[in-house]
Amino acid sequence: xxxxxxxxxxxxxxxxxxxxxxxxxxxxxxxxxxxxxxxxxxxxxxxxxxxxxxxxxxxxxxxxxxxxxxxxxxxxxxxxxxxxxxxxxxxxxxxxxxxxxxxxxxxxxxxxxxxxxxxxxxxxxxxxxxxxxx
Amino acid sequence: xxxxxxxxxxxxxxxxxxxxxxxxxxxxxxxxxxxxxxxxxxxxxxxxxxxxxxxxxxxxxxxxxxxxxxxxxxxxxxxxxxxxxxxxxxxxxxxxxxxxxxxxxxxxxxxxxxxxxxxxxxxxxxxx
Numbered sequence: 233x234x235x236x237x238x239x240x241x242x243x244x245x246x247x248x249x250x251x252x253x254x255x256x257x258x259x260x261x262x263x264x265x266x267x268x269x270x271x272x273x274x275x276x277x278x279x280x281x282x283x284x285x286x287x288x289x290x291x292x293x294x295x296x297x298x299x300x301x302x303x304x305x306x307x308x309x310x311x312x313x314x315x316x317x318x319x320x321x322x323x324x325x326x327x328x329x330x331x332x333x334x335x336x337x338x339x340x341x342x343x344x345x346x347x348x349x350x351x352x353x354x355x356x357x358x359x360x361x362x363x364x365x366x
Numbered sequence: 367x368x369x370x371x372x373x374x375x376x377x378x379x380x381x382x383x384x385x386x387x388x389x390x391x392x393x394x395x396x397x398x399x400x401x402x403x404x405x406x407x408x409x410x411x412x413x414x415x416x417x418x419x420x421x422x423x424x425x426x427x428x429x430x431x432x433x434x435x436x437x438x439x440x441x442x443x444x445x446x447x448x449x450x451x452x453x454x455x456x457x458x459x460x461x462x463x464x465x466x467x468x469x470x471x472x473x474x475x476x477x478x479x480x481x482x483x484x485x486x487x488x489x490x491x492x493x494x
Contacts, residue, residue: 246389253420254386271420271451275459278422282389326460336423340459 235296235307243310244290249281252293256308263297263304265366273306273364276341280310280360283337287330288312288358298363305346305365310358317352324350370395372402378479379406379441380472382414392428399432403439410479411436414472416447426461433466442482443467446475 241252256277260270284291291312298305317323324342329335342348347363368391373380379402399411413429433443444467469475
């Protein structure tokens with residue numbers, strides 16, 4: 233799927249989480265996402281940005297607009313150089329948390345998007361990709 | 367620091383969240399509201415989220431905490447005005463806000479609060 237434009241935003245404080253979701257909302261509206269689809273993508277972005285901040289000790293998100301024929305979409309890649317996830321399978325289980333939250337972030341984000349992948353290496357960091365089509 | 371205003375109307379407190387809440391703001395609302403409940407001897411708390419375009423797990427958890435803390439302080443909480451897209455997303459995310467009373471708008475929320483207080487009801491999530 234060809235990417236049409238890409239930008240990167242830092243995630244180093246709680247205010248950046250708000251900036252990320254506002255930017256994702258703007259782009260989703262621009263690409264013609266329906267309200268429910270906008271809300272799902274922005275919510276997933278908020279969960280993952282918070283994960284990057286809290287578990288990954290900060291990082292960045294790469295936002296790419298996608299075009300596949302007449303289909304338009306958004307891909308978000310969250311990257312950090314934090315401690316990594318030792319057991320991804322377990323981290324995707326609802327209710328599993330190490331951060332004092334509800335443990336819905338990763339599994340919930342997966343349900344809210346069309347495409348999802350996570351790569352992590354203990355001690356090296358985590359990379360989570362989500363995409364949703366309008 | 368930015369604050370969400372809390373209005374006292376009779377024995378109720380009314381909160382209308384009009385901004386995209388960052389995590390610290392959600393936490394300060396939780397602290398401010400519990401302090402206000404005690405100070406104002408409030409019996410009910412109405413939280414209007416009709417302007418909120420997003421409720422993620424953190425905001426959802428904070429709203430649930432507020433409802434639980436109010437209950438412990440002998441006040442009822444009703445959440446009103448959730449947008450349909452937010453409701454769909456929240457449930458798909460895995461959060462159904464157990465223990466939080468909801469109503470479609472402020473009028474219905476006030477009626478629900480009044481009924482709950484008249485009946486001496488202690489909330490939806492008690493399981494007793």
